[in-house]
Amino acid sequence: MLSDKEKKMILDICNRLTPIAATIGADALNRLFIVYPGAKTYFSHLDISPRSTHLRSHGEKIILAIVEAAQDISQLTETLATLQTLHAYTLRIDPGKFKLFSHCLLITLACYLQDDFTEVAHAAMDKYLSAFVAVLAEKYR
Template sequence: MSLTAKDKAVVRAFWAKVSGKAQDVGCDALSRMLVVYPQTKTYFSHWPDLSPGLPRSGSMVTIKIDDLKAGLLTLSELHAFQLCIDPANFKILSHNILVVLAILFPADFTPEVHVSVDKFLAALALALAEKY
């Protein structure tokens, strides 16, 4: 399932609305993943406290949306060769991101947005798993 030009436009437009809360989305999605899928805590043992309020980091991946494989090559290599993250976790995190987006932005997270963002996150997970 590839991203169409319309999907990319929908993702960019939605991201423009929610990007101010990107760190909140990431933190909430990661916290949710660690609670619902406790086996994923293995990859975060370097964090002494895995409770809500985790370290926050944002990413402007949407600017790489036209070529995710090339744009995320360094991250893919990092996850595959240094961090040794199971790529199945990318799908788990993607699902949690969708849940948080739906909770935080109910009016903007329309069915059309849901489909396009889901496709984008699937493409993102695939690009991150490229070096496995």
Template sequence: MLTAEDKKLILQVWEKIANQQDDCGREALERMFCVYPQTKTYFPHFDLNPGSDQVRSHGKKVVAALSNAVKNLDNLSQALSELSNLHAYNLRVDPVNFKLLSQCFQVVLAAHLGKDYTPEVHAAFDKFLSAVAAVLAEKYR
């Protein structure tokens, strides 16, 4: 459960990276494909080379979904319901991948924010991204 302080930190960080969000999405995907190559199986039609248009485009979609989640911190299930349905019923993505991408996104945030990525921010984003991953995986049950 996100506390009021967690929500405040998430909103503050999201504003700080507002002009870097697309880069963060792309970098998180690139990192995931490099560190967890098994995740590439869901993208057989993509050019998965770093900086490719397809990776950049999908990174924008990831960030758009996270932006929607940030705007709806009090109702993540409703905000991400359509995306959860898509991944569970159409794309059939292994829900473990949501956690892997969350970890990669945290590394990217830390790299972009530097000293502003405090232990408190890390903890808040860990809770937030875990909640997002859980919502995306809830239709699998």
């Protein structure tokens, strides 16, 4: 699926995201809510206005989970087991929303990383996020 070169590129990108996880995550979530307002229904109990504490906190959690899973991509199923169960059985999030979020995240990465987010980096992150989303949605089958 991912070459060693792509895995290294993904790790490099993820290492850059860790210090700004709240900002990147909040920006990607905000994009999701603007483009796909139906996604807001899962957050009705939180203040998800731009730059809100709740939006930044949840965005950070998402980015840090993506970063953690990137540390050993071959172990995605094991790494995401708890999140799979939480999202499928407790939160009951529509798994289609995960893919929509990943697209919004790619746009956010392009904005923040600019010239460093080359076509090759974009393709590698897209492959990784597609695998991440697929594993996260496995419990729905």
